[in-house]
Amino acid sequence: xxxxxxxxxxxxxxxxxxxxxxxxxxxxxxxxxxxxxxxxxxxxxxxxxxxxxxxxxxxxxxxxxxxxxxxxxxxxxxxxxxxxxxxxxxxxxxxxxxxxxxxxxxxxxxxxxxxxxxxxx
Numbered sequence: 001x002x003x004x005x006x007x008x009x010x011x012x013x014x015x016x017x018x019x020x021x022x023x024x025x026x027x028x029x030x031x032x033x034x035x036x037x038x039x040x041x042x043x044x045x046x047x048x049x050x051x052x053x054x055x056x057x058x059x060x061x062x063x064x065x066x067x068x069x070x071x072x073x074x075x076x077x078x079x080x081x082x083x084x085x086x087x088x089x090x091x092x093x094x095x096x097x098x099x100x101x102x103x104x105x106x107x108x109x110x111x112x113x114x115x116x117x118x119x120x121x
């Protein structure tokens with residue numbers, strides 16, 4: 001799969017969605033987040049800039065309760081970095097339709113929730 005990226009001078013990373021069989025070429029990479037539906041690779045030139053996180057991401061899942069901070073007008077990456085930089089944060093839920101981020105200090109029971117991206121440390 002990385003050979004697809006090697007032929008494109010703009011490509012600095014790839015994400016391959018194993019569930020849907022789709023490959024995304026990326027011109028930048030900031031952080032790696034575990035996801036059971038995806039594998040990733042990035043150019044060695046980006047190695048010093050990449051955050052290798054201990055987060056796991058789940059699509060369509062929320063952890064009701066445990067919310068202690070709401071951030072509005074965010075994207076997923078801003079939500080992720082807000083949680084990384086906050087020692088109380090154990091997880092976050094990102095609601096893309098509302099551009100909202102909910103930081104959580106308690107990890108409850110997972111619940112299937114359409115439109116929510118969950119990140120757990």
